[in-house]
Amino acid sequence: MQIWYSLVDLLLPFSWLQHDFMKNALLGVLLVTPIFGLLGTMIVNNKMAFFSDSLGHSALTGIAIGVILGIKNPVWSMLFFSVLITIAILVVKEANTASTDTIIGVFSSTAVALGIVILSRNGGFNKYSVYLIGDLLSINPTNLLTLSIVFVFVIAIWGVIFNRLLLASMNPSLARSRGINVRLYEYLFSMMMAVIVTISIQWVGILIISSLLILPAASSRNIAKNMRQYHVYSVLIALISGVSGLILSYVWGTATGATIVLISSVFFAVTFIGKLRLN
Amino acid sequence: MSMNLNMIQPKCTHSGQRTSCQCGLCCTKITNFGVSLGGTKILSDVNLHIHCGDLTAIIGPNGAGKSTLIKAILGEVPHTGELQFLDAQNEGTTKPSMGYVPQKLDLDSSSPTSVLDLFAAAHTKRPIWFSYPKKIRERVSETLARTQAEHLIDKRLGALSGGELQRVLLALALDPIPHLLLLDEPVSGIDQRGLELFYKTVSILRKNYDLSIILVSHDLNLVAEYADRVAFINNKTIECTGTPQEVFSNTKVIETFGLDWSKRYLSNEKDKVDHADMV
Numbered sequence: 001m002q003i004w005y006s007l008v009d010l011l012l013p014f015s016w017l018q019h020d021f022m023k024n025a026l027l028g029v030l031l032v033t034p035i036f037g038l039l040g041t042m043i044v045n046n047k048m049a050f051f052s053d054s055l056g057h058s059a060l061t062g063i064a065i066g067v068i069l070g071i072k073n074p075v076w077s078m079l080f081f082s083v084l085i086t087i088a089i090l091v092v093k094e095a096n097t098a099s100t101d102t103i104i105g106v107f108s109s110t111a112v113a114l115g116i117v118i119l120s121r122n123g124g125f126n127k128y129s130v131y132l133i134g135d136l137l138s139i140n141p142t143n144l145l146t147l148s149i150v151f152v153f154v155i156a157i158w159g160v161i162f163n164r165l166l167l168a169s170m171n172p173s174l175a176r177s178r179g180i181n182v183r184l185y186e187y188l189f190s191m192m193m194a195v196i197v198t199i200s201i202q203w204v205g206i207l208i209i210s211s212l213l214i215l216p217a218a219s220s221r222n223i224a225k226n227m228r229q230y231h232v233y234s235v236l237i238a239l240i241s242g243v244s245g246l247i248l249s250y251v252w253g254t255a256t257g258a259t260i261v262l263i264s265s266v267f268f269a270v271t272f273i274g275k276l277r278l279n
Numbered sequence: 280m281s282m283n284l285n286m287i288q289p290k291c292t293h294s295g296q297r298t299s300c301q302c303g304l305c306c307t308k309i310t311n312f313g314v315s316l317g318g319t320k321i322l323s324d325v326n327l328h329i330h331c332g333d334l335t336a337i338i339g340p341n342g343a344g345k346s347t348l349i350k351a352i353l354g355e356v357p358h359t360g361e362l363q364f365l366d367a368q369n370e371g372t373t374k375p376s377m378g379y380v381p382q383k384l385d386l387d388s389s390s391p392t393s394v395l396d397l398f399a400a401a402h403t404k405r406p407i408w409f410s411y412p413k414k415i416r417e418r419v420s421e422t423l424a425r426t427q428a429e430h431l432i433d434k435r436l437g438a439l440s441g442g443e444l445q446r447v448l449l450a451l452a453l454d455p456i457p458h459l460l461l462l463d464e465p466v467s468g469i470d471q472r473g474l475e476l477f478y479k480t481v482s483i484l485r486k487n488y489d490l491s492i493i494l495v496s497h498d499l500n501l502v503a504e505y506a507d508r509v510a511f512i513n514n515k516t517i518e519c520t521g522t523p524q525e526v527f528s529n530t531k532v533i534e535t536f537g538l539d540w541s542k543r544y545l546s547n548e549k550d551k552v553d554h555a556d557m558v
Contacts (some may be wrong), residue, residue, distance in 0.1 A: 041408070045390060163400040163407055166392070170384045176355045177379035177452070177461070178401055224391035225435060227400075231408035 001141045016250045021137050025256065028139040029242040031147045032200050033216075033260075035154050037238030039193060040217030041230055042162075046169050050101060051089070051190075053210040054108030055197045058085045060115030060206060062198065063131060068118065075199060082194040085111060090190060134205025136246070136256035143203075150199060154192060165189055166227070204257040212257070215264035216241065222271035237267045306330045307375050307459050307491050311360035314344070314351045321347050324516050325360070329459070329491045329508075334482065336494045336502040338526075339512035340535055345495045348512065349461050352493070353379060364458050375459045375491075378452030380445070382465045388437035394447050395419055395432050401451060422454040423447065426480050441465060442473025446480065453484065462494040474498060478505045499536060503527060511535075 008023045017023055043052055062078030071077050085107055092103050119128050139147075168175040168182040175182050193213075201209055220233035245260030252259070312325035322344045329335050337345050351358035364375035386392060398419040399407045416432070423429040426446040431439060439447065445465065452460060462481065469477070478501045485492050496502045502509060502523060509526040511519045519529045526532055 038408075045386070045392075159406045159409065160404070163404060166396075166400045166407070170386055170392070170397070171381045173350060173353055173355050174379055174381050174384075174448075174451075176353050177377045221389060221391055226391055226393040226433075227396040227407050228410075230391040 001144075016247055021139075022246075022250065024139050024141065024144060025136050025246055026243070027144055028136060028147060028203060029246050029260075030239070031144070031151045032203070033212075033238040033242035034235050035151060035196055036200075036213050037216045037220075037235035038158055038231065039154070039196060040213045040215075040238070041220070041227075041234050042165065042169070042189065043193070043213055044217040044221060045166075048193075049210060049214050050104050050108075052193060052197060052213050054089075054104050054111070055082050055086065055194055056201060056206045056209040057108045057115075058082050058111040059131070059198055059201045060119070061085075061111045062115075063128060064115045064118035075202070078198045078201065079195065081111075082198045083191060086190045086194045087187075090187060131202060132206050133255050134201065134203050134208070134257040136203040136249075139203055146199065150196065154196060157188070157192060161185055161188055204260075205255070208257050208261045211261045212238075212264065215261065215268055219264065219268040219271045222268070222275040237264065241267060305458075305491075306365050308363045308365060309352070309360070310363070312348070312351060312362075313359040314347055314356055316347075316356065320515060322351065322358075322512075322515055325512075327493075327510060327517065327520070329493065331458075331489045331491045332485060333507040334485050334492045334494060334505060335508045335510060336496045336506035336523075337510050337512060338496055338499065338502060338532075338536075343512045344515060345512055346463060349379075349463055349493070349495060352459075352461060353377060376455070376457045378457035378460045380448045380452045380460070380462045382463045383468070384436060384444070384448075386437060390435065390437045392436050393432075394423070394428075394434055394436060394439075397436060397447070398422070398451060398454075402454070418454075423450045425453055425484065426450040427476075440473070441468035442470065442477065445469060445473070445477050449477070449480065449484075453488070456488050456490070458491060460490045460492045462492065464494060464496050464498070474501060481505070499527075 004027060005020060005023055008017055008026065017026065043049060058081055059078045062081035063074045065081055066074030066077030069077060089104055089107050092098075092107075093100055116125065119125050164175065164180045165185045165188075167178065168180055168185050172182045197209055197213070204212055216238035217230075217234045219237050220230050224230035224233055241260050241263040245263045246256055248254070248263070249256040249259040307329045309325060309327040309329075312322060312327075313320070314322040325348060327335070337348065339345050347356060350356040352362060362375070395411070395416065396407055399411050399415050402415060402418070403412050405412060420429050420432055423432060426449045428443065428446040428450055431443055431447060434443075436444065436447075449462075452462075464474075464477075481492065481494070482505050484490060494502075494506070496506075506523055508520060509523050510517050511526055511529065511532050513531065513535060518531055519526055521529075
């Protein structure tokens with residue numbers, strides 16, 4: 001960490017980066033936003049916005065389970081529960097009895113309700129409201145280590161599975177005819193989403209986490225003509241929104257996650273208008 | 280668009296080293312196929328024998344199980360019975376390699392997936408959001424030339440017309456050249472001219488590459504003109520197979536599709552025969 005701190009002092013001698021917590025937050029943003037930009041492309045492609053939203057909501061139950069079990073760091077119970085709910089959604093979806101939207105809606109609202117019921121026992125919900133908004137400035141070096149490990153893993157897995165995942169998402173039978181195990185990739189992708197949403201939720205907040213996944217990719221989609229551009233723009237937009245959102249939230253004294261989301265939505269508006277102009 | 284025969288180079292080898300196929304001597308055998316989904320029998324006792332170089336069209340009323348048969352052959356839906364590829368020496372190989380042309384792709388018109396992206400994703404493991412292998416462009420361009428689609432290489436899939444998309448997907452299914460080519464013809468979205476061009480292309484490719492082709496079709500006129508054999512699926516099984524002439528004079532087929540059409544076909548066919556005699 002010391003290397004990072006002195007590096008920042010040397011290269012970016014700005015007043016907003018004087019404090020260590022801001023240096024931590026900057027590193028956090030640099031690690032999290034590219035992942036969001038990358039995964040977001042496939043989430044938007046597959047129309048899974050609602051799914052990522054429900055993953056965020058299910059975190060509430062994860063926290064509640066953690067509280068009941070007396071776990072100090074609820075991230076493990078959150079991880080466990082979001083993976084569980086992901087599997088549940090995929091299994092019920094495969095049974096093909098109701099539309100995917102309905103299934104996700106049912107699971108999502110159940111998870112939220114269950115979480116609120118448990119956490120609001122004895123009227124103590126307020127102390128958990130930090131999870132709703134998130135607090136990026138509270139990120140510490142241990143968190144950053146976890147994030148770096150996840151960062152490396154996500155990029156590596158994304159590199160390995162992307163092509164086959166793309167084919168599977170366009171037409172499962174076509175993917176199958178080329179020897180791709182469609183289910184395996186569907187599960188892998190959903191699991192990755194569950195993990196990345198869950199571990200970033202305490203910094204970004206339940207309410208806006210899925211916007212952070214969706215907006216950069218949706219903006220990029222307005223202007224990209226192929227997959228490469230789609231990814232490059234998406235990651236760039238995520239990074240720029242992340243860093244500028246962090247600075248602005250410091251200046252304005254606002255919640256960082258929400259500020260980042262606001263900037264991403266400006267990107268969406270601009271690219272959308274640009275697309276309309278082009279057409 | 281005129282058919283450029285020179286562009287389609289005649290070849291009589293199959294991909295992979297396991298076959299030494301001599302034209303017309305190898306075949307794909309489907310024996311006693313049955314499919315049940317959720318306790319409901321969808322197909323049973325399906326027997327089909329397909330020689331390479333033959334275009335076998337599958338016709339039948341809606342919901343008869345045509346697409347299910349294709350999915351079962353692809354291995355996407357579990358089935359009973361056997362699927363065998365026999366080469367010239369009648370030695371059964373494990374499984375035929377398959378190419379599949381789906382009805383459509385699951386993507387919206389704004390999707391930033393180009394034709395090159397689709398091929399690169401299918402051919403390489405290197406993630407296409409990172410970079411393309413050097414030679415992929417040439418290879419894709421050559422493959423697309425087989426179906427007169429090389430000018431579409433940089434277009435987005437969502438921007439293609441129904442007929443263009445069909446030719447692109449056909450080119451994809453032909454790389455590598457499969458033992459068995461499965462075509463699921465779209466119910467809508469292609470105009471008559473596009474459809475005829477598609478049938479002509481398939482027809483020429485079949486001879487040049489000595490392909491076994493199964494085509495699920497909705498256009499009986501074109502089936503009558505281009506298919507070598509026709510299989511009529513009704514009541515959960517193949518009720519009748521044979522040359523187009525044989526099948527279209529079968530009473531069950533005439534009942535299913537309406538008498539007028541068949542009468543017209545038979546008289547047309549008679550005209551052709553008369554004409555042939557005169558020559």
